[in-house]
Amino acid sequence: MPIWLLNTLEVSINGLMTGVLYSLVALGFVLIFKSSGVFNYAQGVMALFAAQSLVGIQTGQVPFAHLINAITGLHVSRFGFDVPSILAIILTTLVMVVFAWVVVRVIMVRLVNQEPIILFMATIGLAYFMEGFGDLMWGAELKSLDVGLPSGGSFWIEDVTAQWAREGETYWGMYVDTLDIWATVIAVFLVAGLTIFAQYTKAGTAMRAVADDHQAALSVGISLNRIWIMVWSIAGFVALVAGIMWGAKSGVQFSLSLIALKALPVLMLGGFTSIPGAIVGGLIIGMGEKLFEFAIGAPFLGGATENWFAYVLALLFLVFRPQGLFGDKIIERV
Amino acid sequence: MRATIAAIAVCAATATPAMADLTMVSLTYRTGPYAAGGIPFSDGYADYFTMLNERDGGIGGVPIELLECEFGYATDRGVACYEETVTQGALVYQPLSTGVTVELIRRVQEDEVVLHTMGYGLTAASDGATYPYVFNFPAHYWDGAVAQIAYLKELYGGSLEGKRIMHMHHNSGYGREPIPTLEALAEIEGFELIMMPVDHPGEDQSAIWPVVAEESPDHILLWGWGVMNRVALEGAVEVGYPVDQMMGIWWSAAESDLKPLGDAVEGYRSVTFHAVGDNFAIFNDLNNLVYQRDLARGRMNNIGEALYNRGVAAAIYAAEAIRIAQEIHGVGDVTPPMVRDGYEQLTLDDAAFEALGMEGFTPPMQITCEDHGGGGMVAVAEWNSQQRRWVQITDYYPPDDALIEPQIREASAAFALANEITATGCPSN
Numbered sequence: 001m002p003i004w005l006l007n008t009l010e011v012s013i014n015g016l017m018t019g020v021l022y023s024l025v026a027l028g029f030v031l032i033f034k035s036s037g038v039f040n041y042a043q044g045v046m047a048l049f050a051a052q053s054l055v056g057i058q059t060g061q062v063p064f065a066h067l068i069n070a071i072t073g074l075h076v077s078r079f080g081f082d083v084p085s086i087l088a089i090i091l092t093t094l095v096m097v098v099f100a101w102v103v104v105r106v107i108m109v110r111l112v113n114q115e116p117i118i119l120f121m122a123t124i125g126l127a128y129f130m131e132g133f134g135d136l137m138w139g140a141e142l143k144s145l146d147v148g149l150p151s152g153g154s155f156w157i158e159d160v161t162a163q164w165a166r167e168g169e170t171y172w173g174m175y176v177d178t179l180d181i182w183a184t185v186i187a188v189f190l191v192a193g194l195t196i197f198a199q200y201t202k203a204g205t206a207m208r209a210v211a212d213d214h215q216a217a218l219s220v221g222i223s224l225n226r227i228w229i230m231v232w233s234i235a236g237f238v239a240l241v242a243g244i245m246w247g248a249k250s251g252v253q254f255s256l257s258l259i260a261l262k263a264l265p266v267l268m269l270g271g272f273t274s275i276p277g278a279i280v281g282g283l284i285i286g287m288g289e290k291l292f293e294f295a296i297g298a299p300f301l302g303g304a305t306e307n308w309f310a311y312v313l314a315l316l317f318l319v320f321r322p323q324g325l326f327g328d329k330i331i332e333r334v
Numbered sequence: 335m336r337a338t339i340a341a342i343a344v345c346a347a348t349a350t351p352a353m354a355d356l357t358m359v360s361l362t363y364r365t366g367p368y369a370a371g372g373i374p375f376s377d378g379y380a381d382y383f384t385m386l387n388e389r390d391g392g393i394g395g396v397p398i399e400l401l402e403c404e405f406g407y408a409t410d411r412g413v414a415c416y417e418e419t420v421t422q423g424a425l426v427y428q429p430l431s432t433g434v435t436v437e438l439i440r441r442v443q444e445d446e447v448v449l450h451t452m453g454y455g456l457t458a459a460s461d462g463a464t465y466p467y468v469f470n471f472p473a474h475y476w477d478g479a480v481a482q483i484a485y486l487k488e489l490y491g492g493s494l495e496g497k498r499i500m501h502m503h504h505n506s507g508y509g510r511e512p513i514p515t516l517e518a519l520a521e522i523e524g525f526e527l528i529m530m531p532v533d534h535p536g537e538d539q540s541a542i543w544p545v546v547a548e549e550s551p552d553h554i555l556l557w558g559w560g561v562m563n564r565v566a567l568e569g570a571v572e573v574g575y576p577v578d579q580m581m582g583i584w585w586s587a588a589e590s591d592l593k594p595l596g597d598a599v600e601g602y603r604s605v606t607f608h609a610v611g612d613n614f615a616i617f618n619d620l621n622n623l624v625y626q627r628d629l630a631r632g633r634m635n636n637i638g639e640a641l642y643n644r645g646v647a648a649a650i651y652a653a654e655a656i657r658i659a660q661e662i663h664g665v666g667d668v669t670p671p672m673v674r675d676g677y678e679q680l681t682l683d684d685a686a687f688e689a690l691g692m693e694g695f696t697p698p699m700q701i702t703c704e705d706h707g708g709g710g711m712v713a714v715a716e717w718n719s720q721q722r723r724w725v726q727i728t729d730y731y732p733p734d735d736a737l738i739e740p741q742i743r744e745a746s747a748a749f750a751l752a753n754e755i756t757a758t759g760c761p762s763n
Contacts, residue, residue, distance in 0.1 A: 007544045011541055011544050014540040015541065018540055073628070132365070135364075175572045177572065249537075251564060253367070253369065253370055255560065293541035303530055306538070
């Protein structure tokens with residue numbers, strides 16, 4: 001194969017891997033939107049907060065240490081022990097469950113039956129609050145995250161693909177990060193698990209009932225509060241997984257919350273109510289933006305096209321299919 | 335975290351400014367996408383003023399009151415911070431943001447307040463005759479670009495003819511600022527300049543590095559900020575591009591970007607306009623009077639790191655300018671226009687740096703009415719991953735005045751025209 005084709009293939013594969021990570025964030029949006037009709041603007045910040053909490057717990061950091069020190073004059077910063085990764089992930093999941101409970105009890109319950117735009121504005125407020133709260137609790141410095149997942153290039157893929165080049169051409173093989181491969185595997189299990197949960201468990205059935213019709217679900221005795229807490233908890237867990245993957249790649253810092261902006265075109269493309277849509281949308285956006293930057297953006301347009309091209313792609317889909325690839329078609333009878 | 339404490343502190347401070355104090359403002363970004371860079375700089379800036387208050391009772395016996403205003407690296411919020419604080423007698427602004435700098439240039443001219451952008455901002459503003467209230471010493475971006483190319487020329491045996499050099503930059507005013515100088519140098523030196531912009535914040539560069547691998551430039555100039563730096567270096571490692579063929583500007587040289595990458599970034603180089611390390615005498619005072627008394631904003635282990643030291647240096651320059659202003663005008667409680675006079679009379683030779691506890695921190699420099707850019711001396715440092723610190727590997731390169739001065743005049747006139755700024759000129763000697 002010619003080198004340009006191998007490079008194109010490499011960019012496509014890495015684009016698909018990046019797309020999986022976009023899908024993870026988009027999944028969080030879809031879960032909450034499906035069950036409560038709320039477009040949760042805070043999903044990106046939830047990923048950041050979850051990753052901050054994980055690093056904080058893992059490294060035995062005292063939460064709110066600076067606040068405690070400022071008020072009491074003490075000098076606390078760390079407990080003096082590290083927490084194993086698995087235990088830290090479990091504890092962080094509990095933190096996200098508590099977060100979900102607080103959000104539902106303090107915000108959602110009070111805004112039941114309000115216009116969707118009011119709920120959306122509430123989540124904007126929540127996002128900014130979470131940003132400050134996370135920094136206050138764990139600090140805003142750049143943090144390294146290592147949960148033991150392998151990272152770095154896959155030598156096997158490099159060795160195999162190096163032989164694909166035409167004879168006489170120097171080619172070192174494709175670079176595919178093992179962390180991205182793991183992220184893909186984990187995302188596949190996560191989606192499969194969510195699908196099984198939604199389809200084959202009692203709680204999942206209740207969740208789908210709430211998603212279909214709040215009032216009908218209430219009339220058969222389903223507790224809206226409980227379902228919402230469950231959905232926000234699941235979204236929190238998905239945010240934690242996304243936070244781990246992105247945090248392990250480039251450190252835990254504020255930019256992690258900006259990946260939510262990449263989830264928006266994914267949702268526009270895949271539909272706000274479809275889990276498969278979030279997955280396929282993520283893959284299309286991830287691969288599309290990378291390929292465009294590689295083949296057209298960088299060589300002909302001066303580069304830096306990824307951010308806007310994702311939206312162009314999504315808008316193109318919207319023109320022809322406003323409900324997205326897998327979204328429910330909205331028909332309102334008059 | 336500290337953002338909230340800072341915000342409380344700002345509210346409290348801004349509500350009741352002590353008019354007899356010297357009011358300093360720190361526009362901080364302890365939150366947001368670039369907090370990792372903003373925090374150590376702001377800490378160094380705050381800690382130095384605290385030390386002066388503790389050691390000398392302020393500057394010239396007048397206490398310093400430092401107001402912090404958090405803007406999260408958002409230009410509009412930075413401008414709002416300026417407008418909130420300028421009416422309270424703030425003497426100097428150092429926003430650590432090129433975006434905010436460009437927005438403030440005209441405002442500081444009208445409000446007669448000093449804007450000091452140390453190693454960032456609008457390069458053309460070193461034209462003191464047109465921008466009397468803006469200073470960008472001890473070096474600006476074009477000095478940095480000149481030093482990068484001068485070093486590469488030495489590295490490649492005295493000629494860059496036919497070489498391919500990539501300018502990988504943050505796709506913002508900051509990253510685009512050196513392009514005119516690099517283009518001019520490309521023409522003079524005969525190298526091919528390849529542009530590679532990276533969109534904010536630059537956390538995902540997976541489509542960019544295969545392009546870099548395909549282009550296979552002889553060298554990459556890295557002009558990033560925040561997460562972009564770390565991801566770029568990781569990208570280089572991933573595609574097998576040698577990091578010793580990459581050279582950063584001083585904003586692509588934070589230890590926090592490099593330490594997590596371990597041995598992989600051994601040999602990465604960067605230009606710098608100041609010395610590195612923690613063996614300056616001033617740090618003893620900071621330790622004894624600030625850290626030991628629990629008054630520090632920073633962390634002890636940040637001392638000696640590039641961005642913390644740069645924050646300390648920014649505060650030192652401001653304090654020295656205020657001290658000179660007090661001498662010139664014979665008053666302790668100086669006004670912003672008086673401080674401008676102090677900045678313009680700033681002369682720091684080796685002895686002065688030694689007296690300040692910063693012996694050898696930067697080469698001697700002198701500010702004049704015409705030249706607000708200072709010496710423009712820039713050296714090259716190399717990252718030693720074993721010792722996890724920078725090692726300066728060259729002497730300071732002088733600025734290429736023959737190339738830069740005409741560019742500054744042209745850019746200065748263009749910016750002044752576009753922003754309706756009238757040159758005030760300098761008194762003829």
